Amino acid sequence: MIHVFAWALAIAWLFPFVGLLMASFRPIPEIIGGWWNFGQFSPTLDKFGSAFSKIGTGLGNSVLIAVPGTLIPMFVATLAGYGFARFSFPVRDYLFLTIVLLMTIPQQMVAIPIFRIMLGLGLANTVSSLILLHSAWGLPWIILFMRNFISSLPKEVEEAARVDGASDFKVFFRIVLPMALPALGAVAVLQFMWVWNDFFFAVLLCPATVSCMPATVALIRTIGRFEFDPGLLAAGSVLVMLVPVAMYAVLQRYYIRGMVGWTIKG
Amino acid sequence: MLRLVFFAPALLLVLLFVAYPVFATIGVSLFSSDGSFVGFGNYGTVLGSPDTANLNGFPKPPPYGTLIHNAIWIGIHLPLSLFLGLWLALVLRDVKGASWIKTAIFIGMVTPLIVGGILMLYLYDGNIGVVPSFFNLIGVQSLATGWLQHPVTLLFGLIFGSVWLWTGFSLIVYSAGLTTIPKDYWEAAKVDGTSTFRMFTRVTFPLLKPMTIVVITMTILWELKIFDLVFGATNPQGGVGGAADVLGLQMYRYAFVQLPANVGAAAAVATFLSILTMVATVATLRYMVKR
Numbered sequence: 001m002i003h004v005f006a007w008a009l010a011i012a013w014l015f016p017f018v019g020l021l022m023a024s025f026r027p028i029p030e031i032i033g034g035w036w037n038f039g040q041f042s043p044t045l046d047k048f049g050s051a052f053s054k055i056g057t058g059l060g061n062s063v064l065i066a067v068p069g070t071l072i073p074m075f076v077a078t079l080a081g082y083g084f085a086r087f088s089f090p091v092r093d094y095l096f097l098t099i100v101l102l103m104t105i106p107q108q109m110v111a112i113p114i115f116r117i118m119l120g121l122g123l124a125n126t127v128s129s130l131i132l133l134h135s136a137w138g139l140p141w142i143i144l145f146m147r148n149f150i151s152s153l154p155k156e157v158e159e160a161a162r163v164d165g166a167s168d169f170k171v172f173f174r175i176v177l178p179m180a181l182p183a184l185g186a187v188a189v190l191q192f193m194w195v196w197n198d199f200f201f202a203v204l205l206c207p208a209t210v211s212c213m214p215a216t217v218a219l220i221r222t223i224g225r226f227e228f229d230p231g232l233l234a235a236g237s238v239l240v241m242l243v244p245v246a247m248y249a250v251l252q253r254y255y256i257r258g259m260v261g262w263t264i265k266g
Numbered sequence: 267m268l269r270l271v272f273f274a275p276a277l278l279l280v281l282l283f284v285a286y287p288v289f290a291t292i293g294v295s296l297f298s299s300d301g302s303f304v305g306f307g308n309y310g311t312v313l314g315s316p317d318t319a320n321l322n323g324f325p326k327p328p329p330y331g332t333l334i335h336n337a338i339w340i341g342i343h344l345p346l347s348l349f350l351g352l353w354l355a356l357v358l359r360d361v362k363g364a365s366w367i368k369t370a371i372f373i374g375m376v377t378p379l380i381v382g383g384i385l386m387l388y389l390y391d392g393n394i395g396v397v398p399s400f401f402n403l404i405g406v407q408s409l410a411t412g413w414l415q416h417p418v419t420l421l422f423g424l425i426f427g428s429v430w431l432w433t434g435f436s437l438i439v440y441s442a443g444l445t446t447i448p449k450d451y452w453e454a455a456k457v458d459g460t461s462t463f464r465m466f467t468r469v470t471f472p473l474l475k476p477m478t479i480v481v482i483t484m485t486i487l488w489e490l491k492i493f494d495l496v497f498g499a500t501n502p503q504g505g506v507g508g509a510a511d512v513l514g515l516q517m518y519r520y521a522f523v524q525l526p527a528n529v530g531a532a533a534a535v536a537t538f539l540s541i542l543t544m545v546a547t548v549a550t551l552r553y554m555v556k557r
Contacts, residue, residue: 003361006354010367016430017373019388019396034399076275083272102284104547106491108517108536110287112294112529115522117287136283139276168269197378199494200514204522216380220498234388237381248376252369255376259438 023234024048047235051223055236057210058218062196062243064127065214069134069195074187077139081146082176086158096147103140107200118205125209130202134195142187145258149183150176186258189251193244215240288540295533299526308534317508317516318535328417328509332516332535335504339425339489339512346429348481351436355444356470358437372438374431383498386427390414397423414499417509424499424510431495432488436481443477444470483550490543493518513539 022035025043052059084096114133115124123129157179158171166174199216206212208221223229223236248255298304312318319331328335354371358364374382389396392412402410413419451473455465471478493514496504502523504511513535521532 002357006357006361006364006367009354010370013371013430014373015396016385016389019394020385023388023394028394032393033402034396035394036399073279076279079272080276083269087269087272089269099280101544101547102280102288104487104543105284105288106514106536106539106543108491108493108514109291109540110284111291111517111536112521112533113287113290114283117283132279133283136279139280140284143276168272172272193376197376197380199378199380199497200518207522216378216494219384220380230387230391230394233384237384241377241381244376244378245373248373249369255372256438256442259435 020234020237023230024238025235026231028230047229047231048239051232051235051239054222054232055215055218055239058213058215058222059239059243061127061212061218062214062216065130065134066192066195068131069138070188070192072131072135073138073142073191074184076135077142077187078146078177078180078184079172080139081143082150082172084143084147085150086155096143099140100144103144107137107204111200111204114201115204125206125212127212129205130212130214133201133205134198137201138191138194142191145187146180146183149180153179182257185251186254189247189254190258193247193255196244291533291536293533294529295537296530298530299528304530308530309538312531312534312538317511318513328421329504329507329511332504332511332513335421335510335512336490336492338421339428339492340486342422342425343429343432343489344482344485346426347433347485348436348478350429350433351438351481352440352474354433354437355440356466358441359444368434368437368441372434375434375438377431379431379494380498382427382431383495383500386414386424386495386499389427390419390423415506417505417507420500420505420509424496427499428492428495432485435484439477439481440474443474447473479550479553483547486546486550487543490514490539490546513542 019031019035022031024047025045026035027042027044030040030042031037084092118124118129118133121129123132153176157175161171161175196214197216198214199220202214202217203220206214206217210218210222213221219233219236219240223233295308296303296305298307313333315331316322317331318333321330321334324330330338354367358367361367377385388394390398390413392398392410392415395412397413398410401407409419411419413423447470451469452465455469460468491514492512496510496512496515497518499505500510502515502519504515517532517535517539520528520535
């Protein structure tokens with residue numbers, strides 16, 4: 001009984017997504033009154049073609065932003081996370097706590113100065129501005145995550161290497177980094193998803209320039225919402241969410257590990 | 267000293283693009299648009315504005331102002347998503363194929379929130395929307411119209427929609443939490459003849475307290491920061507009459523949409539919002555330490 005109910009609920013949970021999907025590949029008149037009307041059924045991929053021609057550049061920009069926007073903070077934060085886990089120096093814990101507290105800051109809190117800084121650096125309306133900003137913005141949570149993970153690793157191997165005369169950097173690159181790979185996998189999928197899904201920073205730094213706008217902004221700006229073509233918007237939305245959903249489907253265990261480890265340990 | 271190299275890149279990026287802008291925003295919030303120092307004047311203007319809180323003549327349909335909307339969001343979305351996720355986590359322990367169900371429910375968490383907002387159009391549209399079509403099917407005509415065109419259904423529709431998107435979070439956290447509780451606890455309680463409900467209130471829920479704190483903190487932060495969803499479902503004005511306007515959107519509109527822009531007021535909204543997130547975080551963290 002409870003099985004049937006749980007499954008029914010899970011299927012009902014997917015109804016809105018199915019609705020979006022139906023609107024993307026069926027003519028709108030067919031789905032008036034609910035997508036479950038199959039009196040007429042003439043699926044077509046036309047809308048996906050025209051949606052791709054409108055937001056294809058945006059999808060490309062999203063990749064150009066999200067890949068370095070994931071790799072840069074991963075590397076930088078792992079260095080710092082290792083430092084916080086293993087080196088002791090005055091004010092270390094205060095510094096760490098401050099960085100962690102920055103995690104709770106809303107994006108709006110930095111918007112105006114960031115906009116001005118990027119204008120000043122001549123980076124407004126470029127992909128680079130978003131890479132830089134996401135790299136910095138991702139650091140607090142990745143530092144926290146990596147510091148917690150590295151603290152949980154046994155110290156003995158590092159100490160043994162140090163006795164053999166290995167430098168801090170050698171220890172970091174040869175011993176710590178390889179051992180941290182599972183944690184880095186979790187960091188990579190979450191950070192990539194957040195950068196890909198981001199809308200606020202994107203619309204802040206690239207509100208109207210096709211050459212820099214990522215897919216989330218392109219979806220709103222080039223397909224639009226008013227007097228809109230519902231089929232086209234639905235197809236565009238499916239294309240934008242395809243990447244994070246497919247990644248989640250394939251790399252699920254990293255998501256759970258990342259989400260739960262990060263929140264519960266944090 | 268060489269060890270400074272481990273921290274330098276991170277500190278540089280955080281200082282330049284996170285910490286400095288935070289203080290600069292506080293600075294901006296103290297000045298008016300023409301550049302004169304007004305102290306906390308912008309805060310007074312913002313907090314006294316009907317954009318922020320507008321309860322004159324209550325009860326009435328929304329808009330009630332951004333601050334009230336965020337508060338309503340927390341009041342409805344937090345308990346619903348928390349208990350729905352907890353209940354599902356408990357139920358799904360004994361269901362075959364539970365991991366598939368969890369996967370399905372978690373999709374809302376990986377969907378870009380701007381798409382989540384657009385999804386609201388397909389959820390609530392009067393002609394093709396899933397929800398109005400469903401109410402039409404079961405004969406409730408009053409709810410079989412476009413939800414986003416009316417202030418009341420717009421605000422509450424978006425809140426319910428956001429419950430649908432976010433419940434995956436508490437489900438996943440509680441599911442992970444339940445696996446850390448040894449089975450003996452329940453077996454011991456079962457032997458004593460404890461009822462299921464008592465077992466939940468006396469054993470399970472108290473043991474899940476760390477997860478509950480995490481879910482409450484993260485959910486409140488999410489509700490306070492909500493932006494993309496409203497932007498995607500409505501417009502920079504927060505829909506009909508601003509009925510779904512929220513603090514995050516208000517800030518964006520003041521600084522980057524309205525002409526002339528009012529960056530001082532926008533910065534005041536941002537600072538106020540940050541104070542709220544800080545208070546929420548510190549309150550729950552202190553609770554965690556006291557435990």
